[in-house]
Amino acid sequence: NAGVTQTPKFQVLKTGQSMTLQCAQDMNHNSMYWYRQDPGMGLRLIYYSASEGTTDKGEVPNGYNVSRLNKREFSLRLESAAPSQTSVYFCASSPDRRGLAGGPGDEQFFGPGTRLTVL
Amino acid sequence: QKEVEQNSGPLSVPEGAIASLNCTYSDRGSQSFFWYRQYSGKSPELIMFIYSNGDKEDGRFTAQLNKASQYVSLLIRDSQPSDSATYLCAVTYKAAGNKLTFGGGTRVLVKP
Numbered sequence: 001n002a003g004v005t006q007t008p009k010f011q012v013l014k015t016g017q018s019m020t021l022q023c024a025q026d027m028n029h030n031s032m033y034w035y036r037q038d039p040g041m042g043l044r045l046i047y048y049s050a051s052e053g054t055t056d057k058g059e060v061p062n063g064y065n066v067s068r069l070n071k072r073e074f075s076l077r078l079e080s081a082a083p084s085q086t087s088v089y090f091c092a093s094s095p096d097r098r099g100l101a102g103g104p105g106d107e108q109f110f111g112p113g114t115r116l117t118v119l
Numbered sequence: 120q121k122e123v124e125q126n127s128g129p130l131s132v133p134e135g136a137i138a139s140l141n142c143t144y145s146d147r148g149s150q151s152f153f154w155y156r157q158y159s160g161k162s163p164e165l166i167m168f169i170y171s172n173g174d175k176e177d178g179r180f181t182a183q184l185n186k187a188s189q190y191v192s193l194l195i196r197d198s199q200p201s202d203s204a205t206y207l208c209a210v211t212y213k214a215a216g217n218k219l220t221f222g223g224g225t226r227v228l229v230k231p
Contacts, residue, residue: 031217043163043207043221050217058218090162096217106151106211108219110162 001026004111006091012117013081021076021114023091031096032074033058033108034066036087043090049074050096081118089114125208125222132229138195140225142208145189151217152184152191155207157224163207167193198229 007022025032033048045058049068063085065077074093078085092108122145132138140154151170155163167182169175169191175182181194191210195202208222 033218040223042223043219045218048218094217106217107153107165107168108209109165110155113162 003027004091004093004109006089006111006114008114009112010115012119013078014119015082017081018077018079019081020078021089021091021116022073023075023111024073025091025093025109025111026072027093027095027109028071029093029095029109030071031094031108032068033092033094034064034074034076035090035092036060036085037090037113038087046076046089081116083118085116086118087116089116123208123210123220123222125206125225127223128226128228130225130227132198132227134198134200134229134231136198138198138202138227138229140193140195140206140208140227141190142192142222143190144208144210144220146210146212147186147189148212149186149189149210151211152182153209153211153219154180154182154191154193155209157205157207159204195227198227200229200231203227203229 004025034046035043044060047066049055052071067075090113091111094108124143154167156166157163169182169184179196183192205224205226207224209219211217
């Protein structure tokens, strides 16, 4: 099992350019997430998908769009990149027992990350 | 705003000693609690999870949860230089769809 994979590993964009970050998991997990991590700000949730066909905004969704292409894949799109979007982006997935009390299934597993610089 | 608080450190411990990390959270509805380890330039790696009050041990790691006092802690016994990393505390609450809320992390330095 590869776990959670992300492409690309590194990317440099100019202001106004667009790009899509790809994420895939092979653990048959229901839920998938996109985070950004900035120095001094910790990990912040951008968007998440509780199940195939659904997506919801997280803490910092402005400037981003997502697509849950199928159960395995969850992409993050920057339509018009801005320097404020310079960050490290992590994708994560979790089994999610949906509707049951806290317990096994809530844990999230992270991909290796994409380091994005917007000039 | 549901918050998770950690001392940013660095927490400096000698090799072989016990490292004790603490985390407090604001939402009494929190149900699942996690500790992640993150090496510099790498992604967070899940090392412990706990759902019930009390202690949970896994190798050199022990997680302790006290829901009444709203804190969760991580003990690292026999600390090794390879334990030098940032440790992130994270909690979920069902009402928010199991989304993780992360603390800012505690940086741990294990000195030989």
